[in-house]
Structure formats: C-alpha cells, structure tokens
Amino acid sequence: MLVSVWTEGSVEDADNSLAELKLLAETAGSIVLDALSQRRQRPDPATYIGPGKVDHLRMAVAETGADTVICDGELSPAQLRNLEDRVNAKVVDRTALILDIFAQHARSKEGKAQVELAQLEYMRQRLRGWGGQLSRQAGGRVGVQGGGIGGRGPGETKLETDRRRITTRMAKLRRDLTHMQTARVTKKAERVRRQIPAVVIAGYTNAGKSSLLNRLTGAGVLVENALFATLDPTTRRTTTGDGRVYTLSDTVGFVRHLPHQLVEAFRSTLEEVAEADLVVHVVDGSHADPEGQIAAVREVFAEIGAADVPELVVVNKSDVADPLVVARLLAREPHAVVTSAQTGAGVDEVIAAIEADLPRPTVEVDALVPYARGDLINQLHLHGEIESLEHTAEGTRVRARVHAGLAGELSAFAATTA
Numbered sequence: 490m491l492v493s494v495w496t497e498g499s500v501e502d503a504d505n506s507l508a509e510l511k512l513l514a515e516t517a518g519s520i521v522l523d524a525l526s527q528r529r530q531r532p533d534p535a536t537y538i539g540p541g542k543v544d545h546l547r548m549a550v551a552e553t554g555a556d557t558v559i560c561d562g563e564l565s566p567a568q569l570r571n572l573e574d575r576v577n578a579k580v581v582d583r584t585a586l587i588l589d590i591f592a593q594h595a596r597s598k599e600g601k602a603q604v605e606l607a608q609l610e611y612m613r614q615r616l617r618g619w620g621g622q623l624s625r626q627a628g629g630r631v632g633v634q635g636g637g638i639g640g641r642g643p644g645e646t647k648l649e650t651d652r653r654r655i656t657t658r659m660a661k662l663r664r665d666l667t668h669m670q671t672a673r674v675t676k677k678a679e680r681v682r683r684q685i686p687a688v689v690i691a692g693y694t695n696a697g698k699s700s701l702l703n704r705l706t707g708a709g710v711l712v713e714n715a716l717f718a719t720l721d722p723t724t725r726r727t728t729t730g731d732g733r734v735y736t737l738s739d740t741v742g743f744v745r746h747l748p749h750q751l752v753e754a755f756r757s758t759l760e761e762v763a764e765a766d767l768v769v770h771v772v773d774g775s776h777a778d779p780e781g782q783i784a785a786v787r788e789v790f791a792e793i794g795a796a797d798v799p800e801l802v803v804v805n806k807s808d809v810a811d812p813l814v815v816a817r818l819l820a821r822e823p824h825a826v827v828t829s830a831q832t833g834a835g836v837d838e839v840i841a842a843i844e845a846d847l848p849r850p851t852v853e854v855d856a857l858v859p860y861a862r863g864d865l866i867n868q869l870h871l872h873g874e875i876e877s878l879e880h881t882a883e884g885t886r887v888r889a890r891v892h893a894g895l896a897g898e899l900s901a902f903a904a905t906t907a
Contacts, residue, residue, distance in 0.1 A: 696805055
C-alpha cells in the first residue's frame with residue numbers, strides 16, 4: 490500500500506510524486522496493490538495521515554492483504570511506531586525504501602560501504618525497544634533510595650548496546666571510506682597535474698546517464714530501465730575532435746527528496762561534481778514532469794556546492810519524448826541540446842557542445858621545438874590548442890594555447906611567450 494500526504498503544489502505534482510513512489514517500490518521488488526493520498530497543510534505529527542485516513546488505511550490493508558505500507562515522506566520514529574500499531578502492518582518511509590534500493594544495487598566495495606553507512610545513520614535514530622516486556626530499571630517511591638522493591642531489572646539496556654555497536658560500526662566504515670578514497674584522489678591529482686579537464690554526467694535517476702556515457706566513450710556501463718541501476722561512478726578518458734584529452738564521469742542518479750543520509754555517505758563521490766570543469770545535466774524528455782526533475786537535481790547541486798559549475802543540459806530520450814515538451818524545455822533552458830542515447834540521434838551535437846564548453850588553455854606560446862623533443866609536440870596535441878604548425882630545418886615552429894605547466898617546459902624554445 491502506498492500512502493502520500495499532499496501539502497503543496499498542484500494535483501498533477503501529487504500524482505507525479507505518487508507515480509515515482511510506485512516506481513521506487515517496484516524497483517525494490519514490491520507489488521503495489523493500492524494507493525491512498527490525503528490533502529493536508531502538514532503531515533499529522535502522530536501518524537503522518539489523519540485519524541480518519543488511518544482507519545481507512547487499516548481497512549484497505551485488511552481487504553487487499555498488503556503486508557507493507559510505504560509512505561511518501563520521511564517519518565519520525567514515533568510516526569512509524571504509531572502507524573504500525575494502528576494498521577497492523579509493517580510501515581516503511583521513502584528514505585528507508587531508497588536506502589533498500591541502494592543496498593540492492595551497490596556492487597563495489599566502496600559503494601557497499603557508503604550504503605551501509607547511510608543505513609546505519611538512519612537506523613540509529615529508529616531503534617525500538619521491547620516496551621512493556623522488559624521491567625523498568627527503577628520504579629516506585631519505596632525501598633532503598635527510592636529504587637522500589639522488586640523494581641530493578643534489565644530495563645532497555647539492549648537499546649543502548651545496539652546504539653553503541655552501530656556507532657562503532659559507523660566509525661569503522663568512515664575510516665574504511667577514507668582509505669578507499671586514496672586511489673581516486675591519486676588519480677584525480679594526476680589529472681589535475683596534467684591539466685586534463687573533467688566532465689561529469691549527472692541527472693535524475695533513469696534519465697539515461699549511463700547510456701549517454703556508453704555512446705560517448707564506449708564505456709560498457711550497465712544500462713537498465715530501472716531507478717538507481719548504477720551507483721558506482723565510472724570515469725573514462727576520451728578526446729576531442731582536435732585531439733585534446735578530457736575525462737567523462739558517470740555519477741549516482743538523483744531523486745526528489747534524496748535522503749540526506751545518502752548525500753552525506755556519497756559526499757566523496759558527489760564532490761566530483763563540484764570539482765568538475767563542466768556538468769552534463771541529463772534530463773529525461775519523456776518524463777511526465779521533466780521540470781520537476783531538473784529542479785530536484787539542482788537542489789542537490791546546491792547542497793554539495795556545485796551550483797556554480799558550468800552546466801550543459803542534455804534532453805535525452807528524444808525518440809519517445811513529446812516534441813512539444815522538448816520544445817518547452819529548450820525554451821526554458823537556453824544552453825541545452827537534444828539527443829537520444831538509445832538511437833544515437835543528436836550525439837554529435839552533444840559532443841560538439843561539450844567540446845565548446847571545455848575550459849581553454851590560458852597561455853599563448855610561439856616556440857621552435859627541436860625534432861628531438863617530439864614529446865613536447867605530443868603534449869601540445871593532447872593538452873593544448875594548436876593554432877599553427879610548421880616544420881622547418883631547425884625544428885617544428887608551433888603557435889598554440891597551453892596550460893601554465895606546459896608553457897614552462899616550452900619557454901626554453903619560445904620565440905615569444907604572452
């Protein structure tokens with residue numbers, strides 16, 4: 490059973506949110522039997538939905554035989570407990586559902602550790618004791634020091650033990666993740682040293698990011714029509730039409746109200762977006778609410794400090810999208826291109842737009858490079874923009890734009906350096 494509380498926006502927004510919850514539930518392996526929504530100014534602090542809707546939900550659960558209720562929001566521990574007690578079924582909120590999907594799809598050691606850390610952060614606040622089945626640690630006003638005769642018992646010590654074990658495990662996971670970052674940081678430092686531009690593909694989950702990466706680089710990343718099919722970031726090296734090298738990285742997909750536990754756990758991965766030279770924001774043009782997806786992704790961009798990174802919007806799935814919707818998106822997003830990663834239509838335009846947005850080398854050089862230093866000419870082809878090349882008796886006369894490090898190496902042969 491799906492349950493949603495609609496607090497703001499239009500009826501269409503509420504329907505889109507509930508439809509996305511249905512996709513999330515099915516991705517997690519559930520069979521959705523029915524859905525229920527309620528219009529309120531704010532969720533009920535005790536049971537998320539109002540008392541009348543709770544009775545309605547209890548009857549619907551009994552009639553359909555549903556064993557789980559999934560709520561389209563993050564519920565407090567009290568709301569979860571109260572709702573479970575009143576509907577006699579397991580209650581799961583949106584955050585727990587997304588965490589479960591991430592746990593199913595994590596493949597790498599780092600991805601599994603990030604997901605487990607997010608799950609433990611979520612669980613730590615929602616540990617439940619045995620209630621009345623355990624005696625209180627002290628009760629009554631009689632007996633020595635007000636402890637009560639026969640009132641001493643084990644109490645809720647298991648809760649404290651579990652909480653302490655979770656805290657210990659979280660500390661270990663954080664240490665492990667710090668060590669796992671070493672290889673990625675080393676590779677990133679080498680790219681920075683060589684002044685290799687970094688392009689990151691980001692966007693809503695199931696928008697076609699992995700398909701686009703495969704089209705652009707032949708990366709062979711898993712492609713599946715499912716939410717959060719790929720979690721582990723993939724980086725591939727590619728070249729522009731004029732021979733410059735840059736990297737393309739795929740990232741984890743975003744979703745409305747992405748749980749903050751996941752943002753924190755995947756922060757080391759998401760930081761690649763903030764440190765990129767260009768973000769290719771992939772949008773599903775066939776979705777019912779692409780503007781809402783764009784807003785949700787940019788909200789995460791702001792949260793991770795990537796709001797100021799140059800952005801190229803790529804409207805994907807043009808082969809199945811409504812042309813009117815695509816035209817509306819192009820009018821709304823001035824710096825956008827249209828493509829279909831499935832058919833390959835428009836991929837050349839995407840490549841051209843990426844190459845045009847790559848940062849240009851800043852230093853102009855005019856040098857006569859001896860033929861013995863062919864390695865420098867190769868570096869120019871890979872990391873610079875050659876304006877003219879002339880082979881003379883003394884060596885290769887080259888005019889180009891390069892980064893500062895390469896300009897320093899060429900300075901010994903430079904006729905003029907500006």
